[in-house]
Amino acid sequence: MVIKVLGTGCKKCKELEQNVRMALTQLQLDAQVEKVEDIAKIMSYGVMSTPALVVNEKVVSAGKLLSVDEIKGLLK
Amino acid sequence: MFNMFADWLVEDVFGLSITSKFGGALHFFIYDTLKILFLLSVMVFAISFVRSYFPPEKVKRWISGKKKGIASVLAALLGVVSPFCSCSTVPLFIGFVEAGIPLGVTFTFLISSPIVNEVSLVMLFSIFGWKIAVLYVLFGVLLAIIAGWVIGKLKLEKYVEPYVFNIQLGESVVQEMTMRERFIYAKTNVIDTVKKIWLFLLIGIGIGAWIHGYVPEDLLVHYAGKESIFAIPVAVILGVPLYSNAVGSLPMIEALMGKGVAPGTALSFMMAMTALSFPEMVLLRKVMKPQLIGIFVLIATTGIIAIGYIFNAIL
Numbered sequence: 001m002v003i004k005v006l007g008t009g010c011k012k013c014k015e016l017e018q019n020v021r022m023a024l025t026q027l028q029l030d031a032q033v034e035k036v037e038d039i040a041k042i043m044s045y046g047v048m049s050t051p052a053l054v055v056n057e058k059v060v061s062a063g064k065l066l067s068v069d070e071i072k073g074l075l076k
Numbered sequence: 077m078f079n080m081f082a083d084w085l086v087e088d089v090f091g092l093s094i095t096s097k098f099g100g101a102l103h104f105f106i107y108d109t110l111k112i113l114f115l116l117s118v119m120v121f122a123i124s125f126v127r128s129y130f131p132p133e134k135v136k137r138w139i140s141g142k143k144k145g146i147a148s149v150l151a152a153l154l155g156v157v158s159p160f161c162s163c164s165t166v167p168l169f170i171g172f173v174e175a176g177i178p179l180g181v182t183f184t185f186l187i188s189s190p191i192v193n194e195v196s197l198v199m200l201f202s203i204f205g206w207k208i209a210v211l212y213v214l215f216g217v218l219l220a221i222i223a224g225w226v227i228g229k230l231k232l233e234k235y236v237e238p239y240v241f242n243i244q245l246g247e248s249v250v251q252e253m254t255m256r257e258r259f260i261y262a263k264t265n266v267i268d269t270v271k272k273i274w275l276f277l278l279i280g281i282g283i284g285a286w287i288h289g290y291v292p293e294d295l296l297v298h299y300a301g302k303e304s305i306f307a308i309p310v311a312v313i314l315g316v317p318l319y320s321n322a323v324g325s326l327p328m329i330e331a332l333m334g335k336g337v338a339p340g341t342a343l344s345f346m347m348a349m350t351a352l353s354f355p356e357m358v359l360l361r362k363v364m365k366p367q368l369i370g371i372f373v374l375i376a377t378t379g380i381i382a383i384g385y386i387f388n389a390i391l
Binding site for chain 1: 131132133136164166167168170171174239243244245260261264268362
């Protein structure tokens with residue numbers, strides 16, 4: 001599984017990345033977490049509000065700082 | 077309700093008279109803190125809930141392809157309800173331009189979105205009452221439309237960084253939120269907002285309380301009352317670089333108005349703080365050349381000063 005956190009480096013984006021890692025640890029899942037900060041790449045996902053979360057190249061959330069529980073729900 | 081509680085706390089618990097200087101200041105502090113925190117929580121919740129129906133990706137689809145006049149009114153109105161954190165300024169701008177939305181209309185959205193937000197609305201309502209809050213929203217929307225129209229007329233596309241036009245936007249497939257998710261989203265926003273502003277709020281209310289209790293009556297009428305011609309431009313220019321202190325300074329303004337500062341002056345100060353901010357300009361620099369930022373700031377500042385005078389004339 002490849003998980004990408006899209007964000008231009010604001011506070012919420014960093015928090016989202018931490019939450020993703022936490023969710024993965026709690027679920028004991030092994031996944032590759034990537035931070036995408038390049039604006040052109042972010043836009044290529046059609047996302048206009050950051051932070052956004054991409055799982056296996058599919059946008060699952062945009063413009064929201066998801067909680068650890070919410071991410072767990074999305075990854076299951 | 078909050079007034080009664082503050083009365084009780086100051087007079088019965090602390091044994092101070094409300095008419096004394098310290099008692100008056102303390103009463104102002106307790107009353108304002110309770111009232112603003114309560115209103116803020118309720119409003120942020122309600123507005124966040126409504127906002128969850130208007131993500132920028134959707135707004136973009138609604139605006140693009142519409143006739144210019146309709147697009148610009150739509151952009152201003154959607155700016156009021158659409159969620160837009162300043163860290164999304166850049167992707168938002170690129171997304172709009174990429175969708176073929178005219179530059180002027182994009183600016184309309186960029187101006188209207190921060191001017192009329194839930195925090196400023198709550199502060200206005202609790203400090204000045206609903207009449208001024210409505211007027212503020214109305215003029216905020218009007219300013220966004222006019223400023224955007226002027227920017228569109230000036231044909232400033234050449235000042236947009238060229239790479240913006242080369243970015244390819246993917247198909248957006250953001251899923252609809254469920255009702256439960258909307259509730260969670262609204263609740264999270266309340267907690268975030270309170271966390272972000274409580275310190276500013278307390279400091280602001282503290283200073284406001286001090287002014288309320290200790291600054292002599294009518295001292296400021298001379299400097300910032302209706303008769304003072306320069307008060308508005310000075311207030312606006314002071315307000316432009318300020319941003320994060322918007323919430324904190326409003327209780328101060330409330331107290332200052334109690335001492336004779338004209339309402340138009342106070343409102344234009346607030347508008348300047350919310351519409352234009354230094355951090356936002358730094359972000360905009362990523363997608364546009366300094367000339368365009370300069371023109372944007374100039375037009376918005378002029379508009380806000382004009383609104384200040386209009387307010388002072390009609391209120």
